[in-house]
Amino acid sequence: MAKLILSMDNLVLKEIPLNKERTSIGRKAHNDIQIDNLAISGEHAVIVTILNDSFLEDLNSTNGTFVNGQQVKKHFLQNNDVIELGKYRLKYVNEAPALASQADFEKTMVLRPEVMRKAAEQMSGKPAEAPPAAPAADMMPPVGMAPPVAPPAAAPALPLAAIQVLTGSNAGKTLDLVKTLTTLGKPGVQVAVIARRPHGYFLTHVEGAKRPQVNGVAIDTQAHELKDHDVIELAGVKMEFFFKS
Amino acid sequence: MGAIDLSRAIEMASCSDTGQVRSHNEDSVLANARLGLAVLADGMGGYNAGEVASGMATAVLGSELEHAFADRSPHMLTDSGAPLARAVLEDVIARTNAAIFQAAQSQPQYAGMGTTLVAAQFYDNRLTVAHIGDSRLYRLRDDALTQLTRDHSLLQEQIDGGLITREQARFSQNKNLVTRALGVEPTVATELNDYDVLPGDVYLLCSDGLNDMVEDEEIALTLSALAANLPLCATQLVQMANDNGGRDNVSVILVKIKEPFPAPAAGGWWGHVKSWFR
Numbered sequence: 264m265a266k267l268i269l270s271m272d273n274l275v276l277k278e279i280p281l282n283k284e285r286t287s288i289g290r291k292a293h294n295d296i297q298i299d300n301l302a303i304s305g306e307h308a309v310i311v312t313i314l315n316d317s318f319l320e321d322l323n324s325t326n327g328t329f330v331n332g333q334q335v336k337k338h339f340l341q342n343n344d345v346i347e348l349g350k351y352r353l354k355y356v357n358e359a360p361a362l363a364s365q366a367d368f369e370k371t372m373v374l375r376p377e378v379m380r381k382a383a384e385q386m387s388g389k390p391a392e393a394p395p396a397a398p399a400a401d402m403m404p405p406v407g408m409a410p411p412v413a414p415p416a417a418a419p420a421l422p423l424a425a426i427q428v429l430t431g432s433n434a435g436k437t438l439d440l441v442k443t444l445t446t447l448g449k450p451g452v453q454v455a456v457i458a459r460r461p462h463g464y465f466l467t468h469v470e471g472a473k474r475p476q477v478n479g480v481a482i483d484t485q486a487h488e489l490k491d492h493d494v495i496e497l498a499g500v501k502m503e504f505f506f507k508s
Numbered sequence: 509m510g511a512i513d514l515s516r517a518i519e520m521a522s523c524s525d526t527g528q529v530r531s532h533n534e535d536s537v538l539a540n541a542r543l544g545l546a547v548l549a550d551g552m553g554g555y556n557a558g559e560v561a562s563g564m565a566t567a568v569l570g571s572e573l574e575h576a577f578a579d580r581s582p583h584m585l586t587d588s589g590a591p592l593a594r595a596v597l598e599d600v601i602a603r604t605n606a607a608i609f610q611a612a613q614s615q616p617q618y619a620g621m622g623t624t625l626v627a628a629q630f631y632d633n634r635l636t637v638a639h640i641g642d643s644r645l646y647r648l649r650d651d652a653l654t655q656l657t658r659d660h661s662l663l664q665e666q667i668d669g670g671l672i673t674r675e676q677a678r679f680s681q682n683k684n685l686v687t688r689a690l691g692v693e694p695t696v697a698t699e700l701n702d703y704d705v706l707p708g709d710v711y712l713l714c715s716d717g718l719n720d721m722v723e724d725e726e727i728a729l730t731l732s733a734l735a736a737n738l739p740l741c742a743t744q745l746v747q748m749a750n751d752n753g754g755r756d757n758v759s760v761i762l763v764k765i766k767e768p769f770p771a772p773a774a775g776g777w778w779g780h781v782k783s784w785f786r
Contacts, residue, residue: 444744460747
């Protein structure tokens with residue numbers, strides 16, 4: 264379950280589990296998270312939690328709600344986001360389940376009708392205990408939503424490669440293999456494709472009676488891994504594959 | 509009388525893989541170019557129950573539809589004015605749902621099993637698609653990729669409700685929740701849609717193991733680059749999902765329209781013969 268860690272001046276004050284559909288934040292006593300400080304509005308912000316996702320919404324507070332340094336009206340919370348209200352910080356922690364159980368966790372499940380109804384109520388933003396301070400009407404404007412921070416992409420360490428045409432009218436031209444797939448040849452006559460994969464570049468025959476040659480030998484039906492300075496020949500044109508840099 | 513044979517006009521290829529993380533494959537695919545039928549199901553449930561549910565879905569649907577269209581063409585109009593394909597698909601899916609639900613009720617090891625479903629029936633230069641859950645049908649036409657089905661999932665409802673954007677949906681923790689499934693309730697709401705079909709179109713049916721791992725732009729690029737070699741295109745899509753982590757089973761069926769396939773003229777040759785003797 265997701266939680267918030269409330270702190271001020273790097274001093275942790277308390278942890279708040281997000282176990283309710285709506286968790287309100289404000290200066291007044293009726294809020295779920297009361298922060299008794301004049302910089303905080305009476306009803307400052309609310310966090311709506313739908314199953315595993317939480318959304319932060321500023322309730323037109325005087326001094327605003329900030330996430331990771333940017334003012335937000337509405338924000339889809341991501342793990343380790345830091346919400347700032349005045350001098351107070353609320354860190355949002357929603358750790359992905361331990362790796363061992365991750366596969367199970369991601370398995371498709373059916374939402375039963377009763378759960379659906381609950382989720383629908385949450386989405387329409389008018390559960391029974393909704394305070395009048397947050398009318399349903401201004402609950403949903405999808406404006407000003409800051410894009411969530413992208414998860415760290417597993418950057419493939421594959422060096423960039425290119426092909427240089429050696430013969431024919433395009434001789435001398437080079438083509439960087441930046442796309443996942445680069446097709447070569449003449450459609451309907453002879454076509455091959457170079458697939459850029461995490462561990463290398465692979466040439467595969469696509470169509471045509473003749474198969475492409477690599478260093479003078481026709482490749483079989485399988486993908487053929489290309490090595491630096493391999494010479495490919497197809498549709499009567501020779502080209503060289505090479506790694507850049 | 510000879511049933512339909514669309515294998516001249518329609519080419520199909522499929523590929524289904526366990527992926528890089530899961531221990532077994534709960535997806536099931538059926539691709540029959542002769543019948544113009546493609547069915548893909550993504551099962552769920554403990555032990556091998558997911559495989560049982562998806563396997564039942566493709567097997568029952570395949571045989572029932574072949575039977576239903578053995579002596580009636582799917583393009584014929586029913587009393588309500590809709591093509592027979594719609595009524596038959598809905599009816600057969602309802603019966604498949606009952607069969608899976610029955611099995612789940614009577615066998616403790618299958619309790620709670622269910623499956624998503626996407627089924628495309630091609631006939632008379634058209635297609636009727638039935639879907640339940642988050643398995644999808646895409647169409648590539650003139651190099652533009654269009655998603656023809658709308659997921660029955662919590663995430664899709666949140667997108668529709670304006671709660672989160674399509675871009676943000678990629679980061680949601682609620683990805684895996686479908687709001688409809690085959691075999692989990694005594695009855696099921698099947699969504700049916702009809703589309704015209706043109707020569708040159710390429711259709712893709714896939715489980716979420718593909719579209720969760722591979723961006724739509726990459727799917728579009730692959731379909732347009734490799735449409736000339738459909739089996740290679742299918743394995744390439746699966747390979748891309750696996751190269752990106754392969755966190756789920758991944759299955760694809762590709763359907764390429766090579767030429768028009770209008771329904772035979774009313775009554776066919778036998779109709780003509782009969783009309784001479786009126």
